Amino acid sequence: LLLLPKSSPRPELPYLYTSSRLTQPPSYGPFQSQLSRFLTTERKQHLKQETKQFLKYLFYVHVGLVSLGLLVALVSVEVYERRYQTPPEWTFRSRNIFRAARKIEEPDYSASGIVEWPDIDNNYASLLSRLEDPDVDGKDLELPANDQDRVWVFGLRRLGFTRKGLDISMKSEEWRRGYYAALMGAARAAEHLDQWVFDRSRGMSCPKEYMIGPSNPRPKPVPYGASNPPLEENCEPASEPPQTFYTKILTSTGFTSGQRLDAALAYGDYLDWKGLHESAEEMYDWGLEIAMGALPLEANHTVDTQTGIISSDATYVSNNLLKAANALAVHHAQTGRPSTALPIFLSVLRARRQLSLPHVPAPPGEEHSRVQQFLSFAKWVLISPSYPPPPPTGDETPIRNPKAICEEAAIMAHVGEILFASSQDRTQHSSAHDPKTLQQQQSGLSWTRDAVDISESTLSTMNLNDIDERQTCAECLRSGMENWLAMVRKILKEEQTITATTGQKIATRRSWFWSGQDVENAEVNEGKWDHELQFVNERLSHVQELL
Numbered sequence: 001l002l003l004l005p006k007s008s009p010r011p012e013l014p015y016l017y018t019s020s021r022l023t024q025p026p027s028y029g030p031f032q033s034q035l036s037r038f039l040t041t042e043r044k045q046h047l048k049q050e051t052k053q054f055l056k057y058l059f060y061v062h063v064g065l066v067s068l069g070l071l072v073a074l075v076s077v078e079v080y081e082r083r084y085q086t087p088p089e090w091t092f093r094s095r096n097i098f099r100a101a102r103k104i105e106e107p108d109y110s111a112s113g114i115v116e117w118p119d120i121d122n123n124y125a126s127l128l129s130r131l132e133d134p135d136v137d138g139k140d141l142e143l144p145a146n147d148q149d150r151v152w153v154f155g156l157r158r159l160g161f162t163r164k165g166l167d168i169s170m171k172s173e174e175w176r177r178g179y180y181a182a183l184m185g186a187a188r189a190a191e192h193l194d195q196w197v198f199d200r201s202r203g204m205s206c207p208k209e210y211m212i213g214p215s216n217p218r219p220k221p222v223p224y225g226a227s228n229p230p231l232e233e234n235c236e237p238a239s240e241p242p243q244t245f246y247t248k249i250l251t252s253t254g255f256t257s258g259q260r261l262d263a264a265l266a267y268g269d270y271l272d273w274k275g276l277h278e279s280a281e282e283m284y285d286w287g288l289e290i291a292m293g294a295l296p297l298e299a300n301h302t303v304d305t306q307t308g309i310i311s312s313d314a315t316y317v318s319n320n321l322l323k324a325a326n327a328l329a330v331h332h333a334q335t336g337r338p339s340t341a342l343p344i345f346l347s348v349l350r351a352r353r354q355l356s357l358p359h360v361p362a363p364p365g366e367e368h369s370r371v372q373q374f375l376s377f378a379k380w381v382l383i384s385p386s387y388p389p390p391p392p393t394g395d396e397t398p399i400r401n402p403k404a405i406c407e408e409a410a411i412m413a414h415v416g417e418i419l420f421a422s423s424q425d426r427t428q429h430s431s432a433h434d435p436k437t438l439q440q441q442q443s444g445l446s447w448t449r450d451a452v453d454i455s456e457s458t459l460s461t462m463n464l465n466d467i468d469e470r471q472t473c474a475e476c477l478r479s480g481m482e483n484w485l486a487m488v489r490k491i492l493k494e495e496q497t498i499t500a501t502t503g504q505k506i507a508t509r510r511s512w513f514w515s516g517q518d519v520e521n522a523e524v525n526e527g528k529w530d531h532e533l534q535f536v537n538e539r540l541s542h543v544q545e546l547l
Contacts, residue, residue, distance in 0.1 A: 082384070084098065085385075086099065087175050089174060091136065094127055098178070098182065101123035102185070104116055105120055105188075117192040117193055121238070125186065128186060131179055131182060140170050140171070141171075164251050166248075167252070168252060168253065168254035168255075170254075176254050184262075184263065186245045187266065189239060190242040195209070196208060199230035199235055201231075201234040202234075204227065206229070207220075211231070212230070212232065213231060213235070242270055246267035247267075250264060256393040258394030258395070260290050261291055261320050264283055264284070264286050264290060265283075265327045268280045268281075268284045268287065272335075280331060285305075287324045287327065288303065288308060288321075291320035292305075294318065294394075294395040295321070301314070302316065303321065307343070309325075309347045311347075312347070317355075317397060318394060318396060319392070319394045320395060322352065322398065325344055325348050328344060329342075329345045329348065333418060338418040345414050349412065349415070352407065353408065355399060357400050403469040403473070405458050406454075406455050406472050406476045409451040409458070409480065410479070413452075416445065416446070416451060416483065417448070417483050418444075419440055420440070420444030420483075423440035423444060441491060445487055448480055448484045448487065449484065452484060452539075455480060456543065458473055459473040477546075485533075485536050488533045489533065
C-alpha cells in the first residue's frame with residue numbers, strides 16, 4: 001500500500017504543452033490578449049486612483065465656479081444696494097426689483113444709451129403690487145374698495161375721478177420713503193410711455209405712431225430690421241396714466257409736505273407738457289397751498305394766494321414755499337405771461353436774500369493716521385451702511401448756503417430773460433432805438449451778466465464732493481451763458497438789419513451836417529456788440545473748462 005502513487009489535485013502536463021484556450025481565436029477582438037496583459041493589477045489600481053482624482057478635482061472646480069458666481073452676485077447686490085439703498089423692512093425680492101428698476105433707468109446702463117422704459121414700468125408695477133399686498137410687504141395696510149374711495153381730485157376738471165391713496169401712517173419712515181420713490185419712479189416711466197401701446201399677441205411695446213388701426217390712419221414706417229407693426233385690435237396702453245401715481249401721493253396719508261409738493265410740481269410740469277395749462281396752473285396752486293398749510297400758525301399773510309407773491313413782511317418763509325412760488329412763476333413765464341411771473345420772481349429773490357447765513361463749523365484739528373484710515377476703509381467694506389436718515393421735509397427755513405446762492409442766480413437769469421423778452425415785444429410796436437426799449441434790453445443784459453458772475457464765482461469755490469450743489473450751480477451757469485449769448489446775437493442782428501434797411505452807413509454821414517464827434521460815436525456804437533459777442537464767446541470757452 002505504501003508503494004502506490006498518491007493522487008495530486010494538480011494536473012500533470014507534458015513538457016511545453018500549449019493550452020487549447022490560447023490556441024482558440026479570441027471571441028472579443030484581436031486586442032483581448034494585449035489588453036489582458038496591459039491591465040495588470042497595479043495598473044488597474046493606478047487608473048482607479050487617477051479617475052478618483054479627476055472626479056475630485058472636477059467637483060472642486062465646479063464648486064469653485066459656483067462659489068465665485070455667488071460671490072460676484074453678492075458683491076453686485078451689495079454695490080447696487082449701496083448705490084440705491086432700499087428699506088430694510090422690504091423682502092429681498094422687493095428690494096431686488098427696486099434696484100433693478102433704478103439700475104436700468106440710468107442712461108449709461110446700456111451700451112447704446114437707450115433707456116428701456118417698458119422694462120422699468122414693469123419693474124415698478126411689480127414692486128407696487130408687492131408693497132400694496134398685505135400678504136407680502138403691505139402688512140397692516142387697508143386697501144380701498146374697487147368702486148368706493150374714489151375722489152374728485154381738487155381742481156383737475158379735465159381729468160375727473162381717480163383712485164384715492166392709502167393710509168400709510170402706520171408704516172415706518174423708511175418704508176414710506178421707499179414707497180414714495182417707487183411711486184415717483186412709476187410716474188416717470190408712465191410719462192415716457194404716454195404715447196406707447198402694448199401688443200398682447202407678441203408681448204412687446206412700441207410707440208403708438210407705428211400702430212396700424214382706425215385711430216392711426218397714417219402709421220409711421222417701422223425702422224429697418226424692426227418687427228412688424230402691431231394691429232390696433234391687439235393693443236392696449238403700455239402703462240397706466242401718470243396721474244394715477246401722482247394723485248396717489250397727493251391723496252395718501254403719511255407722506256411729508258415736501259414729498260407731496262414735489263409730486264404736485266412734477267404733475268404740473270407734465271400737464272404743461274400735455275398742453276393742459278389751466279389744469280397745470282391749478283396743480284401749481286395746489287402745491288402752493290400744500291406749502292402754506294405746513295407753515296406755523298403765527299405766520300400770517302405770507303403769500304398772496306391770488307397772485308403767488310411772497311409778502312415783504314413775511315415772518316416765516318419755508319423752503320417748500322420758495323420752491324412752490326418759483327415753480328408757479330416759471331409756469332406763468334412759459335405760458336406767455338411774463339408780467340405775472342416777474343413780480344413773483346422778484347418776491348422770491350427778495351425772500352432768499354433775507355435768509356440767514358449758515359454756521360460754518362471749525363475745521364478738524366488733527367488728521368487721521370494711516371491705520372485709522374485703513375480701519376475705517378475696512379469697516380466700510382465689510383459692514384453694510386445703514387439706511388440714510390430722512391431728508392428735510394422742506395418746512396424749515398432755508399439757509400443762504402452756496403446752493404441757495406446759485407438758486408438766486410437762477411432767478412436773476414429768469415428775470416433778465418423776462419425783461420429782454422418784454423423789450424422784444426416792445427420792438428414790434430415801436431422802433432428798436434426807442435429809449436425805453438434800449439433801457440429794458442440793457443436791464444435784461446445786466447441781470448443776466450450778474451447771474452453768470454455769481455454762479456461762476458460760487459461754483460469755483462465749491463467743494464468737489466458737493467455733487468448736488470455743484471450740479472445746481474453748473475445748470476444755472478450754463479443757462480445764464482446761453483441766455484447771454486442769445487441776447488447779444490439778437491441785438492447784433494437787429495443792428496445789422498436796421499443798418500441794411502435804412503442805408504445809414506457811416507460813410508454817408510461824413511458831411512458838413514454831421515460833426516466828427518457824431519461820426520465817432522456811431523462807429524463806437526456799431527462795434528460795441530461785436531466786441532461783446534467776442535467777449536461772450538471767450539467767456540464761454542472758459543466756462544466750459546469750469547463745467
